[in-house]
Amino acid sequence: QVQLVQSGAEVKKPGASVKVSCKASGYTFTSYDINWVRQATGQGLEWMGWMNPNSGNTGYAQRFQGRVTFTTNTSISIAQMELSSLISEDTAVYYCARADGHNSVDYWGQGTLVTVSS
């Protein structure tokens, strides 16, 4: 069965960077995009962007441009999201999610809590 398993919770200081991993299994990793979505406490879902593991193409939401980087390692079916210059407002649960191009997301990771605090 399709599974997306994310790395554990992180606590970072303002100005630092964080890298969240997403290990995919149960399907051909290069056949689907990985999207990244975050959710601050008590808030809705915010899309951060996508990456195609096959082509390496990426698309970033405008508000994260220049601060976020997506990478994949196709040999071990892992996607990673790195967010830099962290501020307290970046405190949120970060999700990876699978999608077939512009089609809807069908599978989600369990989420990774990132806390930014001095």
Added chain:
Amino acid sequence: QSALTQEASVSGTVGQKVTLSCIGNNNNIGRYAVGWYQQISHGALKTVMFGNSLPSGIPDRFSGSKSGTTASLTISGLQPEDEADYYCSTWDYSLSARVFGGGTKVTVL
């Protein structure tokens, strides 16, 4: 301000039919299939409708539809375990971005 508009809350009694709506425009819902996602007590996200398809393991009391720029999720025969937040999402052609609704809180009375 979310690109897709959802009711803030919907409530119903056990066994009742409830319908959630998701209003967009011709750049998003008018062009692409819509997904619906359930989140119980701010926990993990679960896909309950994927385009016109019901994912494996999701009860068939959940159904989805779309008319023009409005998508709907219907729960026929509301159950206590359906109490959750529900989000709609699709791709937006003009924004080149995936967009979400603000979420609807479903309460089972």
